[in-house]
Amino acid sequence: MRNPFCFRRPAAKRAPMADWCVFCDIAGRAPSSTTALLYSDDKVVAFQDINPSAFRHYLVIPIEHIPTVNDLRITNEDHQLVSHMVKVGKDLLDRDAPRSEEHRFGFHQPPFNSVDHLHLHCLALPFMPSWKQVKYTPLGPLGGFIDADKLLERIKPQAEVHS
Ligand SMILES: [Zn+2]
Ligand SMILES: [Zn+2]
Numbered sequence: 001m002r003n004p005f006c007f008r009r010p011a012a013k014r015a016p017m018a019d020w021c022v023f024c025d026i027a028g029r030a031p032s033s034t035t036a037l038l039y040s041d042d043k044v045v046a047f048q049d050i051n052p053s054a055f056r057h058y059l060v061i062p063i064e065h066i067p068t069v070n071d072l073r074i075t076n077e078d079h080q081l082v083s084h085m086v087k088v089g090k091d092l093l094d095r096d097a098p099r100s101e102e103h104r105f106g107f108h109q110p111p112f113n114s115v116d117h118l119h120l121h122c123l124a125l126p127f128m129p130s131w132k133q134v135k136y137t138p139l140g141p142l143g144g145f146i147d148a149d150k151l152l153e154r155i156k157p158q159a160e161v162h163s
Helices: 022-027 076-096 130-136 148-154
Strands: 037-040 044-048 054-062 103-108 120-127 145-147
Touching (some): 022 044, 037 076, 044 076, 054 076, 076 120, 076 148, 103 130, 103 148, 120 130
Antiparallel strands (some): 044 054, 103 120
């Protein structure tokens, strides 16, 4: 039997969208958008970073406008969305860079994010040029970059314990 005192709070409203968002244009296949998609489904799209920092450097974004990692909620829905983004990125790098020395997946945290539409960086190393790695390396709790696995831990809903 479900514990009657255990109930979910309604999901917090996300921050409103900016007037115009370049990644929404890409995800929505706006006529003005010339970005070639590497992958798309009903939840996410993937494309090459416009300014690549590694041998392969892809971005996976949700079609829904979620501004930053701070707007993700601790819900199954958001956890599954981010898991799916990572899966899509892994599949693409496995396909396009199977012999790369390392595949790295992560997000920039505000104020270090460039575009206010959630995007997963998928990097097949080496970094090119090598100094670019500072942008994509977690540096302690205040670092600008968070590994995708760490973020998934952070937004993982606690298993509900019922007797
Ligand atoms: Zn957007
Ligand atoms: Zn970024």
